[in-house]
Amino acid sequence: MTSLLNTALNALEQVVLEVTDAKSCTVKLLEGGSTWASDLFPQSSDQQAFTINEDIPFLLDFLIDAKTIWQQQENAKLHSGLWTEITSNNKELHLEAIAIKHQQRNILVISNQLENFKIQQKTKQLAREVLLSYDRLFLKNEYLHTRLLSILNQPTDQSNVLATLAKVIENAEFAVLIASKDFTTSIENSAALSLFKQDDLLRSQSARPIDILITLMKNQLPEYQRILATGSSWDGELCWILPPSTLKWLKIGFYPVKSKNNQVESWIIFANDISTIKHLTQRNELLAMQDMLTELPNRFAFWQTLEEHIASKQAFYLLYIDINDFRRHNEFYGHHEGDKLLIELSKRIRRVIKAVDFIARVGGDEFAIILSGIDNKKACELAIKRIIENINKPFQTKELELFAIKVSIGVANYPNDAESVEELMKFVDLSAYNGKKNKKNSVQFYSKSMKDASHDLIKIEQELRQAIANNEFELYLQPIIDVKTNCINKAEALIRWNHPENGLISPDQFIPIAEKSGLIIALGQWVISRSCQIAKAINQLGYNVKISMNLSPSQVTDVNLFSHLRSCIKDNQLNPGLLELEVTEGVLVDDYAVAEKLLSKVRMIGMSVSVDDFGTGYSSLAYLKKLPLDYLKIDRSFIKEIVTDDNDKAIVRAVIAMAHNLNLCVTAEGVETKEQLTFLINNSCNSVQGYMLSRPIKLEHFIKLLNEQKTIN
């Protein structure tokens, strides 16, 4: 029996050791004994107990965990994971150890995992090589895009800019074009010329690469007009067919270069020839009309089907689903997880639409659906509700981390909204785009008022742009009082717009528009510079008062924010300790990774960070523990009824206690009565802010207030 067992264990490439003394790591060979085992444990040959020592450090380390298994009463098992051991006679072994507690016996199994190792290595090698080459392609594009943007954003009077630019572009391995707003080429590289080379013998005049590209985009992208009108970037595939012999698949990156006021000044266009990859995938006929990743029909198949539906003259609804912040998702979890999400999402949508409906993947993170046989809005809304309910269920990463996504859905009806493929696609795209900036799920039915609203928005945007240029903004300061000293130790900077015709406009009216149009970056930069000037001015008067600035979500993700902050601090020769950043809970949760990086940096230079409107949003305690924070600002809604409402009392007390436990200070917002103030003081709130103490006031009034305070004290 023993000999049979031995034979089996040898065939399985395992040795079984009995642990005679777990404390000293003494073991004795029970069964199994092939050459590799003798190489690994030369001392085991005489069947005597021996000690596992530092000669095999990995195993010795594993025994620390193994001891916890052996010391317990219940049966249990623990795997060490693979490791490679070089034996004293220079043989390479790929092993795994398994600690077993079974019927009160302590066992250690060493398994030679050569086969498993080889399989794993082969699979992972291939997978990692693919990951690597994909990464490189992606990075080459990204890198060049960033570099070009930074060069183009430099002042034009720098004589070496053009030379650098030309060099960078000429060295790119793929086609690069830079064109003005009206598509006059200013730069094109040799790769572009060779990619778009035409058979000149047959043509009297060759078209320029930019003209070919624009024609392709116009013909193949219904969202083309929207991309131009909104200055959006686009990436995707185009097919260039030029009989008799040209058929090229192009991967295009189309990026705007914008001025500080967010106006498109020029376009950067990348084009990669991916015909070979396409050819490989198209060897299978089906793949020509199918998206490889999700196995759904692709953009071209969709186009065809849509035309067929229109030709049939039957009413239908067209949906366009766009995943919000998909790019950020990819950056956060990696492209592999991004692909996994697209597959899962396509499956979920497919499950809830009818068999007669048609779904396709029409872009990177975009899906289009034709809801057939529906001619009323209510039925369409029901179908959308089913889709959203399914999308709302949490997704899971490979590492079992749960996450949620939000989508923007644009809807248009045939024949009421439009009767052609192009118009329909343009309308659903515009509808989805309108909901896109909304962080929640949004459904936008196409309407004429939507078109009008977008015109109004453009008008206010224009005025905002002008306002930035004309310096029509002003910072008001709302004092924050330190409860202990009863003195102003901080002020929140609040922006106001002195509109030349409409007078003072509060931020609620223009910040959302600035957010939506991207102008918030320029506006935010102004707030930062002005806050630094104010902090310096107040400090020069001998006051140690911190200025607290609000950061919008877009600012948190703006890569230039930190360097702008630093240069303002430097320009004003300001102590960074006199500045504070306020971010809302939503930003912290939505953009955790980015926020964490930014906040760590600002705190590193001496600034402080506070969480604004605490309690109104997600209130995730997890981020409070992890993020580098200094203050919590309890939202005014909790303070309002604090004297009469027992729930609010309890919440505020709990928040203060929790914050203090986490070494955070607490500021109460919206303090309006003496009773509220007394409650907060009695409950160890650190500072207070509100109309009772002072409204937001102009700088000169704020200084006056400081002077008065000084006189009283």
Added chain:
Amino acid sequence: MIQKKICLLGASSVGKTSLVKQFVEGIFSEKYLTTIGVKIDKKTLSIANEQVNLLLWDMEGNDSYNVFQEKYLRGAAGYIIVVDQTRASSLLEGIDIHTLARQVTDCPAILAINKSDLLATWHLDDSEYEAYQDLFALHFLTSAKTGNNVEQMFSSLAELLLKREKNDLTT
């Protein structure tokens, strides 16, 4: 003889194994062969008349196929976060791993920006450099291929560990 466990951590294909191979055997291979699991190499250095035996735990890179396992850091005297200067994403992944590692150990960490023989696709700007300076005890721009800074990195780490040990003894 003093023995120190050093872990090499980082994303996959940044060159952890190549750094160890260059340091221990003085050779470099152009062929990329992915590491599976853990492999431990040893090398003894002589620092200020003291023999220090480094146990170099070369770990499989972290990516979607292999998640970081902090248990391997147990007993480590120091660790090296290896990043690839031709792939910006490897820096972000390296920082993530560093953050996870910091939850289980406060031993000295080194940042090795590897593949310095190749054209860099990213650089740390001044503010980032300042930010990362506090995160790592030392930084090195290394090339496992040319050997640039490899020996120096491991020796500096060994020196640092020795110094820490002496300080611990005296305090």
